[in-house]
Amino acid sequence: MKVVKWGAGVLAAVTCVVLLVWWAILPPALDVPGGREHIISGVTVINPGIERLVNQSIIIRDGRIEEIRARIDSDPAPVCEGCFALPGLIDAHVHTPPSFIVGNQRLFALMYLRYGVTSVRDVGQSDASVVDFAASLNDGQIVGPYMYRCGPVLEGSPPGWPVARVVDTAEAARNAVMEFADRGVDCIKVYNEVNEESFRAIRAAAAERNLPLIGHVPHSVKLGIVENFEIQHFTGIPYLASARPPMGWDYRDEDIEAMSDADIAALGEIFIANRLSITPTLANHTLRLTDSDIERFPPTAGAAHLPAFWTDSWKLVAGHPQGEEAVMRRIATQPRYDAIVAELHKAGVDVLAGTDTLMPWVVPGESLHLELARLEKALGSPEAALKAATVTSGAHIAPGQIGTLRPGARADILVLRDDPTVSLSALSGWTVVIANGRRYDRETVDGWLARYDAHFHGVLYNTVVSGLVSRLAKRFSHRHAED
Template sequence: MCSPRFPLRSLRIPLGSLREPQNQKHMKKLSLFTLLGWIIFACSSPSHDLLITNVNVIDIVTGEVLLNRTVAIDGDEITAIYTKTIKPQAGTEVVDVTGKYLIPGLWDMHVHNNWNYEDTNDLLVANGIVGAREMWGDMKIRRKMDEERASGKPIIDIYSAGVLTDGAPKIWPSSAEVTTPEEAEALVRCQVAQGADFIKVYSRLDSACFFTIGKTAIELGVPFSGHVPDSVSIIDALAAGMLTSEHLYGLQELGYSELELKEVDSLFEVGNRIEALQKGLKFFDSSAMKEKLQKLDLSKHWFSPTMVTLRGVRSMQDSVFTSDPRISYLPNYMTEDWKPRRTMGSQRMMPSLELMQQLYQNDFQILTNLIESKAQIIAGTDYPNPWAFPGFSMHDELEIYVQAGMTPLQALQTATLNPAKVMKNDRIGSVEKGKLASLVLLNSNPLDDINAIREIESVVLRGKVFDRIALDEMLQEAKNKAALPSLMEWFQTVQDMPKELMALENKLDSMSTKYHLSGLEFLINYVGYNLLGENALDQAMEIFALNTRMHPHSQNVWDSYAESFLMQGDTVNAIQYYQKALDMYPCNHVIEKRLLALKP
């Protein structure tokens, strides 16, 4: 029986009502209808799009388990959390999850997702990852993902850096390189204007460029994060306002004396890498590191350890990792670089497995020191680096944090509450009214055992429920796609590659069921440049033009198309297409310099 609650003032009788009304019968009917209306209004259940009933909600802030709640969702938002049973209205979707546990969706705070999201997105969702911090952004790809998300596709949310910003000589060919403070400032301003959420700094920046990047980013109201450069100490990086640092870089040196640090650095400078690593292990003093940490103001800085990648890189010769069955979910192009020879150079220069394991134990000790020092930590995996599996490895990362001394609640916070703080996003991070309805439903309590996050019953992504059947279908589809032969295997069977590529434009759908088409853009470019080298200019131009039709949003293909004109002496068309490429992403200073050199 409903017990409607009326405001007390609604039951007060105005003095004027004590007089007999002229039409008493009419007034009695009106009062009766009014009272019935109040009762109906008070007794009716509110209408919602989705009700998750009988669920145990994990309060991610306090660690309290709120038993037997009903979570109401409308659109992409949590609109209420009820302690009582709510009668569903017509059209309301009801999911009864008696005995299950609800946590906020997880965020992976260090990923390289841009160039592989079509192969990894479903793996992320199926493992409870609802958002990621992209550490090497491409605004064109980000806009494409935004469009797909807006169309209803289950694309995770992205918080993105601009282009990776390095010093000279840059480590990665497609990253940006700055050598003066003026270049550094201009690049930051350009990236922010293009929509970057933060600036990613890298290892070879000199100190002047690093500090200029930091100053400019702070002036523009965006964070700067990434590698602590070789030229800057972790102490100076924190003082400059660096928001997050990755991979524990710069922390090892806190365990050295000044003389020991100089000795290790000198060994690296002369190329004696293995001896430098051995000396570093010998010199490292954990107590000295903790003592220095206690003297630092860590309140405005966050560490992203990426332990699964540190462990993976240190374990590339370990069959325990190289036989991991989760590799079946990833296409060959993602795992080819996991082989030691490709990643670390020749086998002769590869440190022994014993030394690599010692290095990982040292990494683990540094993580333990951070936890004991109450440093602020965010969880990131750095996939697809060696043995960092999209989605799956976030569970591994949190398990490592617990092994290093965190409580399960603290570990969960590194992938939920803490990311919300870092990104200043008050719509995520907890299960509360007004928050984004991106959630993970677990079969058991993760506060008892962090490995409960591996046993996912359902994922809610912006209000849409993906049950266990749907998640398993995502995983199976990813595995089926990963098993397809690569384009390189097709390449080796073709006699007349230019002819086959030209025909491919009209049969992509049928090809996609037989081969994994990732890397098609680069294969077409490869063939085009080979034809240029053979002086088959007309064919080369056709191939480059084909690539612009098949990948019209790629700056790289328009840049190559422009270069093909330039190689034939056609500066007019070269300028036209270099400009088109630059318009796609004005922060590419390499193309900008080419244009300046060509224009009269």
């Protein structure tokens, strides 16, 4: 009996220690602002590519824009004189960290807000926890952007996405779409190995449930067959007539490089005829070079906010150019990627702004600014790039709800001291962000991020989480190399 009591006491003590450690490695709780009624006065309202209204006041009630009108004397003082109001930025392509990476979901959410991102779309959940996390964000229980989500990726055999739902028949494909729709997803995403029969069933079911269909152009389907589809990255584009890439590849730099000017010109006609759009994730291509050679391609400034274990973990998430020839090809082909986007834009194709956050060195929030810099080159102006991250992405993700400053839209607003249509550098100087009607001042958000920096780089977190994850990543990489 004494042994049993002693054992129970030890178990209770160990349980208490584990719970205390778990509590200690959770990030500090942040107070979500409660008020959702504001007047932002004396601003120049910019809806990129649509309109510019000078000296306006934006009236917000219950988290929605109630009215935009000329400023009057009884309005409160401006947040800042001569400031500009821009729709909150939208990242149309993100992946949320799984819940077992303790605290990183909340860290990513805060970092989105720090860079002015007020809406994100998770296009392939890492685990089931994303459902509750999105609900907590959207209900205002957690600081961060509003989150839309596609649920699990739909894939064929063998699956290229590790946590995908495999659908190898039309019946399984349709049932999966209906199940996801009943669970409240905002979109349906397909991947490389979906066969043509399943793809057609997915497309029909998604249309029936009024859900946008997005993803990778399946290799067996090819670009000419795909309709009413938002293409992620450049999948399908180099393979109009040529054979698919080797198994395990979405597409390769050398296949983009091999496309002729005539091939690129033909894309516009196909996209318009088949009602296709594209989220190119241009910055994603170059950011992965950090995994190729971290000394030669050092991490961006924003990476300093992430826990140390990501340096090793990203090597397990996705591939990167290996060897000098591959690195130089990656660098040399970037203008070709830009040229494809430019040609599609010129043809009238919708270009959305997305980053593929969670991929190697694609830092939440910051990477959207880098994407906009690339889109400025491809689309021809800062305003065209801003339109991709506001008006265009909003029209594809939640029409009438996000992406524009207009009565009835959700109150997602960036207040900037400088004109972002003159220089995208103005985005980094925001002074107030309104996200889902909640006001966040720059000083407050910067203070929160400083607290998170201290937590995620502290001795306890590094010892318990970063140390463990890094060791597991290195061990997995070693075994994978031996295989």
